[in-house]
Amino acid sequence: MTIRHVAERAGVSVATVSKVLNDRYGVAAATVDRVREVIEELGYESSLVARSLRNHRTNVIGVLVWDIEPFSAELLKGAAGAIRGTDYELVVYAGGGKGSGRLGWERRYLSRLSGTLIDGAVMVTPTVLDVDSGSPVVAVDPHSGRETVPTVDADNLQGGRIATDHLIGLGHRRIGFLGRPPRDLESGPLREAGYRAALADAGIPVDPQLVRAAGYDESDVRNAVHDLLSLPERPTAIFAANDVSAISTMEVAMAMGLRVPGDLSVIGFDNVPESMMTEPALTTVEQPIQLMGRLAVEMLLEMLAGREPAQRHVRLPTRLVTRASCAPLPGGPGLPDLADDARLPVQPRS
CATH class of the missing domain: 1.10.260.40 (lambda repressor-like DNA-binding domains)
Structure with a gap:
């Protein structure tokens, strides 16, 4: 037409x-x-392109993601809420985890969209921030931390501490950490740093065998978990740096004949909806993902209106959400030997 x-x-x-x-x-x-x-x-x-050529604007905001997975899906809900009542529309651009390489994907995506289809962009977990698109850009959970581009992230360091402190408080001393490769998101090393800091504060030395990095393929995560649980002295608890990996951890553990949390306590990070649907339900550290998406779009709208955002770098707090995947270590230091079906109370989401 x-x-x-x-x-x-x-x-x-x-x-x-x-x-x-x-x-x-x-x-x-x-x-x-x-x-x-x-x-x-x-x-x-x-046509958006025709509109752009006529008015030099499309009134469309782009949300650029490497792939659609639980974290980005939750963030999109917040981003969509932020444009309600405005003259802007939202377009999501994802490569589906494909392409010649993960590093620098945001440059390729921006070059395809900027100037014709979108007026500005929110980049989700970008690998680089030195982008020159000619349009306003806001980054959520960037790999390289804060730079000149406005950013929104969560307090990953404190979140790592919260998760590890929770396991230590339950009497666990051999606590595994399942993270991402060092080249990955800044949030991964920060969560690991929180894990290490909590162990140090409790006087527990870090056992290098208990710290594993896995890539983005599910098979990498499962292999890393299998290796951890096959150690002669396996961990009694595992802190996975995201909920998807934590869910895989529970599946591998149960496939190996271990009970969660009777034999192994598992805690994740993110609090995506899937974490409530597992059996047992996953204890996790919540970062306010939808709020992150909403704030990123609100910052971008301010920039598109020619105004400077009130804050260029926003860091949001994290909190513990206790469910049923963690339990006191039977016979642990100063703790009673609880029954196999012992569970922690569920902390409702606010």
Whole structure:
């Protein structure tokens, strides 16, 4: 359906339809009503590219992600909420985890969209921030930390401490950590740093055998978990740096004949909806993912309006959400030997 079809159906010129679409003067009210009625009837929508060429704006915000997975899906909910009541629309651009390489994906995505399809972008977990798109950009949970680009992230260091402190408080001393490769997100090393700091504060030495890094393939995570649980002196608890890895950890443990949490306590990080649906339900550290998405879009809207955001770097707090995947270590230091079906109370989400 083109603008010419609208003009023919309404019995006016293409130029008149163009004036109506762009709210220009010189068209009688009755004609405007007739053209808009035909536009509605035919379902006509002008091309974003054409709109950009005419007005140098599309009123579209892009959310750029490497892949659609639980974290980015939750973040999109917050981003969508932020544009309600505005003149902006949202487009999500994802490579589906494919491409010639993960590093630098945001440059490729921005080059395809900026200047024609979007007015600005929110980049989710970008690998680099030295992007020159000519359009405003906000980064969520960047790999390289804060730079000139405005950022939104969570207090990953404190979150790592919270998770590890919880396991230590349950009497666990052999606590495994399942993280990401060092080249990955800044949040991964920060969560590991929190894990190490909590152990140090408790006087527990870090056993290098209990610290494992896994890639993005599920098979990498499962192999790392299997190796951890096959150690002669296996961990009694594992802190996985994200909920997806924590869920895989529980699945591998149970496939190996271990009970969660009877034989192994597991804690994750993120609090994505899937964490509540596991059996047992996953104890995790919550970062406010939807709020992160909403704040990132709100910052971008401020920039698109020509204003400086009140804060260029926003760091949000994390909190513990206790469910059923962690339990006191039977016979642990200063703790009673609880029954196999002992469970911790569920902490409701606020």
